[in-house]
Amino acid sequence: MNEDRNCQWRVARRPDGNVVAEDFQYTEEDIPRPGDGEFLLKTYYINLAPVMRMYMSGIAAAGETPLAIGDVIHGRAVAEVIASKHPDYEVGDYVQGQCGWQTYKVSRGTKQEKFRKLPDIGCSYSVALGSLGMTGFSAYFGLIDCGRPKKGDVVVVSGAAGGVGTHVVQIAKLLGCRVIGIAGGAAKCQLIKSLGCDVAIDYKDGDIAEHIEAACPDGIDLYFDNVGGETLQVCLENLAMHSRIVLCGSISEYLLDEPFGLTNYTRLRRTNSTMQGFFIYNHSDDFDRAERDMAAWLKSGRLRPAEHIFDGFENLPAALASLYDGSNHGIALVRIRRGPYDNRQQENR
Ligand SMILES: NC(=O)c1ccc[n+]([C@@H]2O[C@H](COP(=O)([O-])OP(=O)(O)OC[C@H]3O[C@@H](n4cnc5c(N)ncnc54)[C@H](OP(=O)(O)O)[C@@H]3O)[C@@H](O)[C@H]2O)c1
Numbered sequence: 001m002n003e004d005r006n007c008q009w010r011v012a013r014r015p016d017g018n019v020v021a022e023d024f025q026y027t028e029e030d031i032p033r034p035g036d037g038e039f040l041l042k043t044y045y046i047n048l049a050p051v052m053r054m055y056m057s058g059i060a061a062a063g064e065t066p067l068a069i070g071d072v073i074h075g076r077a078v079a080e081v082i083a084s085k086h087p088d089y090e091v092g093d094y095v096q097g098q099c100g101w102q103t104y105k106v107s108r109g110t111k112q113e114k115f116r117k118l119p120d121i122g123c124s125y126s127v128a129l130g131s132l133g134m135t136g137f138s139a140y141f142g143l144i145d146c147g148r149p150k151k152g153d154v155v156v157v158s159g160a161a162g163g164v165g166t167h168v169v170q171i172a173k174l175l176g177c178r179v180i181g182i183a184g185g186a187a188k189c190q191l192i193k194s195l196g197c198d199v200a201i202d203y204k205d206g207d208i209a210e211h212i213e214a215a216c217p218d219g220i221d222l223y224f225d226n227v228g229g230e231t232l233q234v235c236l237e238n239l240a241m242h243s244r245i246v247l248c249g250s251i252s253e254y255l256l257d258e259p260f261g262l263t264n265y266t267r268l269r270r271t272n273s274t275m276q277g278f279f280i281y282n283h284s285d286d287f288d289r290a291e292r293d294m295a296a297w298l299k300s301g302r303l304r305p306a307e308h309i310f311d312g313f314e315n316l317p318a319a320l321a322s323l324y325d326g327s328n329h330g331i332a333l334v335r336i337r338r339g340p341y342d343n344r345q346q347e348n349r
Helices: 051-056 134-146 163-174 186-194 208-215 229-236 280-300 313-325
Strands: 006-011 024-029 039-047 076-084 094-098 104-107 154-157 178-183 199-202 220-225 239-247 274-277 307-311 331-335
Touching: 006 313, 024 313, 051 313, 134 163, 134 220, 134 239, 134 280, 154 163, 163 178, 163 186, 163 220, 163 280, 163 331, 178 186, 178 208, 186 199, 199 208, 208 229, 220 229, 229 239, 307 313, 313 331
Parallel strands: 154 178, 154 220, 178 199, 220 239, 239 274, 307 331
Antiparallel strands: 006 024, 039 076, 039 104, 039 331, 076 094
C-alpha cells in the first residue's frame, strides 16, 4: 500500500462463483482534498460482508447503489477525520460508515453513508465494525427484537462461527438460553463451544437432520438463520410450539443460479410458529440502544469479539473470498493501519 496515495479496489468484472483475484482491479489516485462542507477520512479497518459479492455483481443490495465495472467497491470502515471543513466533524473524530474499499475518502457526511461517531470504550476501534457495528447490531436486533428469546429457550443458530453468528451465540447465552450452534468443521465447532455453545454441530460431518433431532429432542424455540437452504428446511421440521424463525441471511444460496426453493414452510402452521425477516437498517432509529447494551457487555467481559483480522489493504479480495469458502473464523476484517489501542499483536483473537 502506498501511504502517499489513495489506494482503491474496484470491480474488474462480474464474479462467477466465489470471487477470485481477476474480479478486482487495484488503482491509486491522489489523496483527495476536502472542499467546503466536506471532510477527509483516513481508513483504519474495513469489514467484509457476504453482500459485497452482490455489490460486485451489479445488484442493488443493502440499500447501496449498484456498482458498474470500474467502480470502487462499497464497504463500511472505521476511519479518522484528518481534515475538515464540515461543521459536524472535527479533526481527530473517529467514525464508522460507508467509505468504500479505499484508504482515504472525502465525504459530505450524507445519509447514504450512514456515519456514526465511535464511542471510546478503551479497546481497538475494530469493534466498531463488529460488536458495535452492523454485524453485532444484526445479531442484537435479529435475536432480541425479532426472535424474542426467553430464558431456557432452545436457540439454534447457523453460520455460528461467523461475524453475526458468534454474536448471536454469546447474546443468546447471556440471556439464559440453551444454544446449539451450527458451523463447518471441527475448528469452528471448537470456537463456538469456547464462546458458550451448549452443542456445536459440524454440518459438514454427517446428516444435519440427525444432528438437529439429537440436539433438540423437544424442538427448537428459536432458529436464527444465516444460511437458508437445507439447514432452514431441517429446522422447520423440528419446531417447538410457538417457535420463531429469524431470517437474517441465506449464504448457502448466494452462489446458486436458482434459490434453494423451500417447500416445507407450512410446518409453521401446526406449531403456531412465525418466520420473520429483518434488515438491519430498518432498525437505525434504535442503534443507540444496541450500542449501549453491547458496549456494556463488552466492558464486563460477557461479550468477547471473535475477529479474524487480515493485515494489509492488499488482502481485501482474499478476505472477501474467505466468507464464501468458509475460512473466516469470526468477523472478517482487514486492518489497513494500526489505530488507537491497536499497538499490540492481535491476530485471530
Ligand atoms: N438481514 C440483514 O440485515 C443482515 C445483516 C448482516 C448480515 N446478514 C447475513 O448474515 C449472514 C452472516 O453474515 P456475516 O457477515 O456474519 O458472514 P460470516 O458468517 O462471517 O461469513 C460467512 C460464513 O457463512 C458460511 N457459509 C459459506 N458458505 C456456506 C454454505 N454454502 N452453506 C452454509 N454456510 C456457508 C461460512 O461458515 P462455515 O464454515 O460455518 O460454513 C462462512 O464463514 C449472511 O447470510 C449475511 O448475508 C444479514
